Amino acid sequence: MKFPEDKETIKTDCRQFRGHIPCKPNKLYGVHCGECDYYDPIKERFLIIKLGALGDVIRTTPLVSKIKSLHPQAEIWWLTYTPDFLPDDVDRKLKLDVPALIQIEETEFDYLFNLDKDYEAAALTNRVKARLKRGFSLRDGKTVPIDDLAYAKYHTGIFDDVNKANTKNYLEEIFEICGFTFGGEKYVLSNFQSDGYKWDLSGLKRPLVGLNTGCGGRWTSRLWREDNWAKVASTLVSQGYGVLILGGEQEDSRSKKIAAKSGASYLGYYPLRQFINLVDQVDLVVTGVTMGMHIAIGLKKKVVLINNIFNRYEFELYGLGKIVEPDKECKCFFMPKCVNKDYFCLDHLPPEKVLDAVADVLKKPASVKLG
Numbered sequence: 163m164k165f166p167e168d169k170e171t172i173k174t175d176c177r178q179f180r181g182h183i184p185c186k187p188n189k190l191y192g193v194h195c196g197e198c199d200y201y202d203p204i205k206e207r208f209l210i211i212k213l214g215a216l217g218d219v220i221r222t223t224p225l226v227s228k229i230k231s232l233h234p235q236a237e238i239w240w241l242t243y244t245p246d247f248l249p250d251d252v253d254r255k256l257k258l259d260v261p262a263l264i265q266i267e268e269t270e271f272d273y274l275f276n277l278d279k280d281y282e283a284a285a286l287t288n289r290v291k292a293r294l295k296r297g298f299s300l301r302d303g304k305t306v307p308i309d310d311l312a313y314a315k316y317h318t319g320i321f322d323d324v325n326k327a328n329t330k331n332y333l334e335e336i337f338e339i340c341g342f343t344f345g346g347e348k349y350v351l352s353n354f355q356s357d358g359y360k361w362d363l364s365g366l367k368r369p370l371v372g373l374n375t376g377c378g379g380r381w382t383s384r385l386w387r388e389d390n391w392a393k394v395a396s397t398l399v400s401q402g403y404g405v406l407i408l409g410g411e412q413e414d415s416r417s418k419k420i421a422a423k424s425g426a427s428y429l430g431y432y433p434l435r436q437f438i439n440l441v442d443q444v445d446l447v448v449t450g451v452t453m454g455m456h457i458a459i460g461l462k463k464k465v466v467l468i469n470n471i472f473n474r475y476e477f478e479l480y481g482l483g484k485i486v487e488p489d490k491e492c493k494c495f496f497m498p499k500c501v502n503k504d505y506f507c508l509d510h511l512p513p514e515k516v517l518d519a520v521a522d523v524l525k526k527p528a529s530v531k532l533g
Contacts, residue, residue: 171195177202177237177253205235209266209290211276211283211297213258214243216434217453220460221478222277224333224347225340226251232342241266241286246435249350258282266290275340279305279319296340312339322495331478348480351438351460359439366404366427369524372444372463373405374454375420376413383471383500384450386508388420393513394448395424398520406444408454410437446524448516451477466519470507471496484519486511 173195178185187193187200195201208229212222219242226249229236237253241262245255256262267289276287276297284300287308298316299308307316315335318325330338337344363370375391377384398405405426409417414431421428432440438457441447447458448466458465465483470492474485490510493502500506 173198173201173203175203177204203235204237206233206272207237207269208233208239208273208275209271209292210238210240210252211274211278211286212240212242213278213280213283215453216244216247217456219244219247220349220351220453220456221332222336223249223350223460224344225275225336225342226350227347228337228340228342228345236272239266239269239271247351249352251350276308277336277339279316281305311341315339325473326495328473329475332476333478346480348462349456349460351457359436361429361440361443363404363406363443366406367402368404369445370404370406370443371398371520372408372441372447372458373420373426374408374441374447374449374452374458375416376409376454377450377452379412381471381498383494383497384452384468384508386450386468386511388416388423390508390511390513390516392420392423394516394520395420395426397513397517399425406440408437408441408444408447446483446520448520464523466516466523468508468511468516470511483523486515486519489515 173179174181176185176195178187178200187198193200210225212219226238229238230251238251239254239256240248240252241256241258242248243258245257248255256265263286271290271292272294274287274290274292274295276283276295276299278284279298281300284298284305287295287297287299295308297308297312298305307313318328334344373391373395375386395405395407405424407417407421407426407428409431411431417428420426429440441454441457441463442461444463446464446466447454448468449455449458450468451472455465455467459479459482462482465479467477467479467483467485469477469485469487471494474487477485488507488511490505490507492507494500
C-alpha cells in the first residue's frame with residue numbers, strides 16, 4: 163500500500179497509541195495526533211517477568227512505583243499468570259500464553275527484569291530482545307543469575323543455611339537485582355476497594371479482627387490447629403472485639419468449625435476479587451504466610467503474622483504489625499510438610515502469644531514500627 167505524500171503524522175511513540183484500534187483521546191474527543199493535547203511520549207520500555215503465585219506478584223508491585231519515580235516516561239509491560247491483579251500503572255498486562263509470547267518476542271525493550279527462577283521464565287529471558295537484562299536466565303537447562311546483582315538472591319535460593327542467615331527482606335532483594343534501592347515503596351492493591359460489594363457487618367463490633375486460618379492444601383507445615391484458632395477467636399469475642407473468619411473454598415469446613423466453636427462470624431468463601439474486598443472491611447488480620455497475608459498488607463491492614471518455616475526477615479510489614487513464631491525451633495525450614503518426628507513446632511505456639519500480639523498491634527498507631 164502506498165501512502166500519499168501528505169499523509170498525516172501519527173505519533174506511534176505515544177502511550178495512548180494502540181495501532182489496531184483508535185486511542186482513547188480520539189474516541190472521547192475526536193482529536194488526531196497533530197492536534198492532540200494528550201500526547202505522552204514513551205522514552206523507555208520495561209518488561210517485568212513475575213509469573214506467580216499471586217502473593218508473590220502482589221509483593222512485587224512496589225517495583226512499579228520505583229520504576230515510575232525514576233523513569234516517569236517509561237512504558238511498563240508485565241508478564242504473569244494473574245494480569246487482572248496488576249497495578250494500573252502497568253501499561254501492558256500480559257498473561258503467559260502464546261499471543262503474549264509472540265508480542266514480547268517481537269518487541270524491543272530497554273530493560274528486562276526477570277524475577278522468577280522458574281525454567282519457563284528463565285528460558286524466555288534468553289529469547290527477549292532487551293538492552294539490559296537483570297535477574298535470572300537459563301543456561302544448560304538450569305536457572306542461573308544474569309549478573310552479580312542477582313547472585314545473592316540466587317545463593318539464598320539454593321542453600322538453606324544461607325537463606326536462614328539472610329537479613330534482607332524480599333523487596334530489598336528484588337530491588338537490588340534491578341539495580342535500585344528499596345525506599346519503603348508500598349504494595350499496590352487499590353483497585354478492589356470500590357467494586358460495589360455489600361457486606362452486612364452491622365452486628366460485628368469494632369475493632370474487627372479477621373482470622374485467615376488456612377494455608378492451602380500443599381503447605382500443611384504452616385497449618386495451625388483448629389482448636390488454637392478457635393481459642394483466639396473465642397477470647398477476642400469475649401474481650402469485646404468483632405471477629406470474622408476468612409478463607410477460601412479449601413478452608414470452608416474448617417472455617418465453619420472454628421466459627422461454631424468460638425462464636426466468631428463466618429460469611430462463607432468468595433471469588434478472589436470479592437475476598438479482597440471482604441478483607442478490606444476488617445481492621446487487623448491474623449494470618450499465616452499466605453496470599454491472604456499479602457492482600458492484607460496491600461490493603462494497609464494491621465497484621466499479626468504467624469511464621470514458622472520461613473526466615474522472618476523476609477517479610478516487610480511496613481510497620482503495620484508483628485511476627486509471632488513458635489517457642490520451639492522449626493525443623494522443617496521451607497518444607498511444605500512437617501517431617502520432624504519429635505514435634506510439630508506450631509503445637510508450641512500458644513494462643514496467648516498470638517492474643518498478646520493482637521492487643522499490642524491494635525493499641526499502637528500504624529506509623530509505629532512494631533517489628
